[in-house]
Amino acid sequence: MTRQGWQTGLVLVAATALAAALPLALGTYSLGVALDLMMWIALAESWAMFSGLSGYVSLGHAVFYGVGAYVTVLLWQVLPLWFSVPLGGLTAAALALLLGWPCLRVRGPYFVILTLGISEFIKYAVISTEAALGRNGRLLIGTPSLTVLFEAMLALAVLSMAVLQIVRSARLGAGLLAIREDEVAAEAVGINATAVKLSAFAMSAFIPGMVGGLMILRSTYFEPMQAFSPTTSFTIVTVAILGGSDTVAGPLLGSLFLVLLSELLWTRAPEVYMIILGVLLVAFVLFVPEGLVGRAGRFLRAPKPGPSSRDHRAVVIEP
C-alpha cells in the first residue's frame, strides 16, 4: 500500500473510532439522525458498487431493503438477531440473483423502469401475503437499544465503503467499468458480462438487506408499504447524484449533505422542505452532474496545466 493509502486508512480508522463513540456524546434525537446518516451511507455505497461502476442504474434497491426487513420480522424471536439480520442480507442477495437474470439483459432506461416495476410488484406481493395471513402490520417488542443499532449500522456503513473500495481496485471493478463503457467491447476482451453483472448486483443487495433488518428493529413496526417504499430507492439515487457515484467519497458526502440538509430544512421549514430538496436535486442534475466529489476533483485539478491535468480515471455515470 502507498503512503497516501496508509494515511487514508488511518484517517478512516480514527473517524470510525470517533463515530463509534458518538452514543456517549449524543442525545437520543441526535443519535437517531446519526443512525439515519449511517443507513444512507451503507445503502448508497452498496448501490454505487453496482450501479455507479456498471452504469446500470437500479431504481429497485428498496426491494432488498424491504426483503431484509421482512426476513428479520418473520424470524423475530425465532432466531437470534446476529443470525436473522445477516440471513436477511443473504435473502436479498439471492433475490438479486433471481431478478438480475432477466433484468440485466436490458440496459439504460429499460433497466431503470424494470427494477422499479419489479420492486413495486414484490411490495404488493408481500402486502397480499400479509393480508392473506390476516396480518395488518407486525409489532416488534423488545428490540435492541438505539446505541446497539447505531453501532451495528456504523459497522455496515464502514463495511459498505470497504467493499466498494476493494471492488473498485479488483478485477470485478475493472470488469464493471468496462461494461459501463461498452458491453460488446468488454465481452470481446474476455469479460463474461452476465456473470460480472450478476455477482455485483447480488453483492450490492447484501448490505441493503441487512440495513432493512436493522431499521425495522429501530421502527419496531413492520408495514410493507413503508418497508418496501420506492422512496428508499429514489433517495439512494439522489444521494449518488449529489455526491457522485463511482468513488467511496461520493455516496459518503452525498449522504452527509442530504441528511444534514433534510434535518435543517425539516426543522426550519417543514412545509416546503421537500420542495426545496426537489429543486436542489434538479439543480445538481443540471449544473453539477458529476456530483460533489467530481466537482471538487475538477476544481483541484484545474490550476495544474500539463499532463497531470489529464490524469484521471474516474468518470461520471450517466443516470
Add this chain to the structure above:
Amino acid sequence: MTLLRLEDVGKSYGGVAALRGLSFAVGPGEIVGLMGANGAGKTTAFSLIAGTQRPSEGRIWFDGKRIDGKPAYAVARLGIARTFQIVRPFAGLTVIDNLVIAALYGRLRERSRGAAEARAREILAEVGLAADATRPAETLTLAGRKRLEVARAVAAGPRLLLLDEVLAGLTASEVAEALDMIRALHRRRRLTLVVIEHVMRALTQLCQRIIVLHHGAKIAEGSPAEVVVDQRVIDAYLGTRKL
C-alpha cells in the same frame, strides 16, 4: 498445421443470407487478408469467428477446439481478439486502463493489476501511445483510437488477431505508420493475423494470402499477386463490360 478453420459457415438474417458456405483455414503466424465490397460478409465472418454472433450453419475450429456458438468472452479467453470497424474504446477510461482491463480478463488473465499495468505499458510503447497512457481514451485522435483498438486487443494476449479496417480513414502517412506497427506486433508477439481492409495496396503489402468475398460467398483465394489478376475478382469489383 491449422490454427483457425471455417467449414461451410453461413449466417442468415431472416431470409437474407449474409454469408454462405465459407470455408478457409489459417496457419499459425500467417497474415491473411479478407477482401470484398461493402456487404460482402467480411465483418459478419469476423463476428462469427469472435463469437459476437452465432453462425446459422457450419463449424469453426480454433486450435483444435470447436468454437462456433461459444460466447464472445469465451472465444477471447481461448486466444482470439478482434478490433471493431467502428472503434469501440472504453472512451471514459484512460488509455492504459483500456489495456489493463483486457490484460486482466483476456487469455493471459494477469493475476494482479500491477502485472496487467506492466504488460499494458509494454504494448503502449510498441504502438506509440506511451505518452498518452493517462489520457482519457475519448481525447485521442482517430489515428490514436485505431492504435488503441489494436493495443487493447493485443493486451488480451491473443494468438489470433482479427483486424477490421484499422487503416480506414487514416492519411497516407498514418497508413504507412500503422502498417509498420502491425508488422512489428506480428513479429514480436508471434501473432496470427486475419485482416479486413479496403486499402488494396496495404492489403497486398501486408498479407501472404488473400480471400475475396462477394455477396456472402468466397470467390477467390490466393497470394496477392494471384488475386489481383483473378477475373472473378475483377468482375466483382469492376463489373463486366456489356457490349
